[in-house]
Amino acid sequence: MDRAAILERVIALVCETLEADEADVDETTTFDDLNADSFDKLELVTAFEDEFDLTLDDEVMASINSIGDAVDAIENAQ
Numbered sequence: 001m002d003r004a005a006i007l008e009r010v011i012a013l014v015c016e017t018l019e020a021d022e023a024d025v026d027e028t029t030t031f032d033d034l035n036a037d038s039f040d041k042l043e044l045v046t047a048f049e050d051e052f053d054l055t056l057d058d059e060v061m062a063s064i065n066s067i068g069d070a071v072d073a074i075e076n077a078q
Helices: 003-017 039-050 058-063 065-075
Strands: none
Touching: 003 039, 003 065, 039 058, 039 065, 058 065
């Protein structure tokens, strides 16, 4: 799957999970920008793992702070 397709799916998951407007979310958006707390971030990582059928280790999970970080982590895990 190419980066653009991953990005599109990640944005959709983030918007669904955090009830954000897709118009306000892009690759540079941080989870802090979306007022996500640690529980939201955990929920998002779980959603990413389920959606892309992969497992992210704790170190990688801790490094995901933006939409772009999530896309990078998913690309690297595939």
